[in-house]
Amino acid sequence: MKTNLILINNDIVDAEEINVHPFNRGHQFGDGVYEIVPVYNGKALHAEMHMENLLNALVQIKVPGFYMVEEMVEFTSRMIEAAEVTDGLLYTQVTRGIGPYELDFPEQCEPELIMQAVPLNRDALAEQRKTGVNLITVPDERAVKCELNTLNRLPEILAKNKARIGKCYDALFVRDEKITEATEAAFMIVKDELLWTYPMKLGSVHQNVTRQLVKEKLAAMLDMQVIEKAFTKEFALEAEEAFLCGYRCEIMPVAKIDRRPVADGKPGKVTLQLQAAFEEYIREQTK
Structure with a gap:
């Protein structure tokens, strides 16, 4: 390159x-x-x-x-x-x-x-996907209109730095006790046979084509629905699975949040099925 x-x-x-x-x-x-x-x-x-x-x-x-x-x-x-x-x-x-x-x-x-x-390096990401990644939470002090990918990225820069210092893969933003998203990816959980994620209409998360793909195509392949509803960190920790989705990480299992395990702290079945469906979708789109 x-x-x-x-x-x-x-x-x-x-x-x-x-x-x-x-x-x-x-x-x-x-x-x-x-x-x-x-x-x-x-x-x-x-x-x-x-x-x-x-x-x-x-x-x-x-x-x-x-x-x-x-x-x-x-x-x-x-x-x-x-x-x-x-x-x-x-x-x-x-x-x-x-x-x-x-x-x-x-x-x-x-x-x-x-x-x-x-x-x-997608090979390195694939290795991380085998065990899942750890996240750290930070206050979401960004402007409300996050759906616009503006060049003003100082909050994301500082959050990513904090994650690196804390030996975590990424940081999760928390606004009014609700998880919004990570610095470069959407955050989703699997709970009660549904996929949960923060609502786009509230204007606190970025436009994310991978998130849109999960919602409109990949979830349907697993006969699952996506519900856009704000939830707390405690709610996420009680989920069966959690994962990030974005242009860089694709579908990345989350093992821990603030050093606390999500479920058994291992990549979940639905998350891995979504990644497999994503990879098959890529092969079809780029062959």
Whole structure:
């Protein structure tokens, strides 16, 4: 994988050739949004769906449209070929562009799109999946509109750092005593033959294509329903199983939360069946 290559506004160049303008509002204010597309077997998984999420976020933060979804999907194909991506991730961010140092943005800004290939060791993730991972909880002090993947990711950065220091795989955000999500994945539990997860409509979790896939396709393969309802850490610890789902971890069993085991502290049957169904789905979509 050629991680030195960057796509910037339709041109693919070496990263060393790019200079960040000091007045770029993404650099100064985090004024922009991002989307991450997983790549399997040299093919982007649901690139169109991801780019629709990106365009929708741009509309909501009032960044003028400058590329259509179809064009951004074509960018992913070009980057996969140029960077020789077989398996990994494609990170795309769009900032409002260059403007004066004012919180209020000018009406006439030229947005800037950057796309890059990101390595991902899926073999290491598969090893972690065999035993499940440990999570640590942190207060969810993020802005309410988390469904927008904005560049302001300081809470996630600090939470991920706390998880690493605590020798945990990731951190779970807790708002008003209810678990919302992890830093890079949705959180689900298996309880009473249902899949439980935090409601999207409350605006405290990110748009997550993997979560959507579990809800709309994979759960049905196991004759299970997904219920979107907020729940506490104690409720989760009493579940039969718990897992993360996201673009990086796929379906990852959760063994412990704050050093306390979920059920017997081992990957559960439903979680492993969902991962197997996910892998089969990937094979069908990327063959």
